[in-house]
Amino acid sequence: MGTSDAETVVSLDGVRKEYDLGGTVTALDGVTLDFEPGSYSAVMGPSGSGKSTLLNLVGALDTPTDGDVVVAGRNIPTLSESERVALRGTRIGFIFQTFNLMPRLTAEENVALPLLFAEWERSRRRERARSLLDDVGLGDRIDHLPQELSGGQRQRVAIARALASDPDLILADEPTGNVDTETGEGIMRLLEDANDRGNAIILVTHERRIAEHADRIIHITDGVVEGIESIEQTTPEPLQ
Amino acid sequence: MKFRDGIGIAWRSLTGHRLRSALTTVGIVIGIATVIIFASFGTSVQTDIVGEFEDTAASEIIIVTGDVGLDPSSGGDGGPPPSADELGNIALPGITVHDLDQLSQIDGVRSVIPRGSIDASSVSYQNETRPQSVIATTPAALPEENFVSGGPFEQGDSGEIVLSETAANEFEGDVGVNDTVVIDYGNSKENFTVVGIISQARGGLNVFGSFSAEVYVPTDPYYREYGNTVESPSQGVEQAAYRQVTVVAEPNQVSETRDRIERYFEEESDAGQVVEEGVTVQSTAAIVDGIESVLNDVIQLVSGIGILALLVGAFGIANIMLVSVTERTKEIGIMKANGAHNREVMGLFLAESTLLGLAGAVVGIPVGLIVGFGAAAYAEVGFTVPFGWIAVATAMGITTGIVAGLYPAWRAARVDPIDALRYE
Structure with a gap:
């Protein structure tokens, strides 16, 4: 590991991930990376380069074949299934390309889902979910089912859900992949707001324009980190 | 969660x-x-x-000659208990008049009701003849509260008869109190005056609700004349002998009374000596349980x-x-x-x-x-x-x-x- 746990929210050290798909397929090969608290990183690479595998490992959805993946001070390979679940529920927020909302739950209930599994009281859950929906501009849609919302609105619900337990880390997998450009810009502004409030963000995308919202872009090809590019952020001019 | x-x-x-x-x-x-x-x-x-059965017969103890399974649960085919007629066919007559006297003196016995079939071929009313069972019994078998009309007969050669409601209904014409019916003994006939129609007599074993078409006459003199007799081993004289007797016990002493009756039949009864298999004593409460x-x-x-x-x-x-x-x-x-x-x-x-x-x-x-x-x-x-x-x-x-x-x-x-x- 390059830096101590206190200085990183995620630290990967020599991470290797192999799949047995008839033969052995190496998805990640010796990846070493650090992500600082409150940082904003984008991961780019062609299809099959290992971006999603990286996100699954950092999201405690999977374990590496070799190496260490330390998230919020916990080394994923050493954790039990139950401990990984607890880590996901409290320290990590997920945003998916296809929104992944529960179809029979309202916007408010979807946002409160992580809090439901964290056994928050119902009244506190509702209060938190409504506040977050207000923040993403959906205060008037709390009782709507996902099917009653547009793509952009659904993704905003998903962002609110990712923020529900105020996680150290938000993992966004192609968050603008299913929305138009203008809506996508709105989604990116919400992520920037979250980042400004201190949530570290790891964003996986194909689009350079989207990746440039981050502070740095990590380029991955064939499971290997090819390079890390720093992005100089300029303050956007206020709209006229 | x-x-x-x-x-x-x-x-x-x-x-x-x-x-x-x-x-x-x-x-x-x-x-x-x-x-x-x-x-x-x-x-x-x-x-x-x-x-229905408990209302009328909770304190009855039924005694039949022979080794008869009265408890339905102990029956091989799990069927209902044998009817009175079936009992008549399988049990030998052996409970003598002497036994009846002894039974009536046992502690806890309120009354003793003998029940025996009369050897009669049919019963006629007006021009209609029916092959009905003629049962000889005592007035104790005919409780007042069970009468639909009229009342019980008196013992003795009174020519009085009581019909079960089922028997009365089987005749086309309405048989009522004071009507005359004729019992055919085969080689002779005898006129009887109907004194009562009863819904249910005591001492029967038909517990499944539909009560048989039966007519009841006094044991004395009809059973003595047309029923079965054996020589009483204890008395040395020919006496009327029954296949089935019902004892009405004091309601709170049924099981103790049953034990005393069983002891009597094991130790000193006529029936115990006349009938090789002895007698079966069963309280109706046990039958109901069965x-x-x-x-x-x-x-x-x-x-x-x-x-x-x-x-x-x-x-x-x-x-x-x-x-x-x-x-x-x-x-x-x-x-x-x-x-x-x-x-x-x-x-x-x-x-x-x-x-x-x-x-x-x-x-x-x-x-x-x-x-x-x-x-x-x-x-x-x-x-x-x-x-x-x-x-x-x-x-x-x-x-x-x-x-x-x-x-x-x-x-x-x-x-x-x-x-x-x-x-x-």
């Missing part, structure tokens, strides 16, 4: 597919309803029969048919839950990504299948009660709500739901979150 929240989410999933949930529950509804129909109808019949036991077995057996329907229902739930797990693979992935433990995912699916089973019970029980009530009304027996079976049916519904949901829930819990999130 808190229990109440889990139930809420499970309920939401079920109501999200109302028609499918309702159709899945039908199997359980049929199973539970079948159990309740048979249980409520069986319990109603049981209560009706036993109640009937209850047989009916319970029957209820359990037929209610078992409902278990088959429940089994079919269980497969229906399991099938739909497996379909549901597949359909909702992505939802399982979403829940796991948001902090759901395997046990919570399993609990959600188990809660759904349990709710389906419970819904089956909640609908099936009233359906069963309504049909059972209809069946009881049709059979003209009082309806008894089988509370015990309702509890059993509810438990069966819930258990069926749990068992049927176990495997699908286990499959749901084992879904890999990465595969699930990719699932389309």
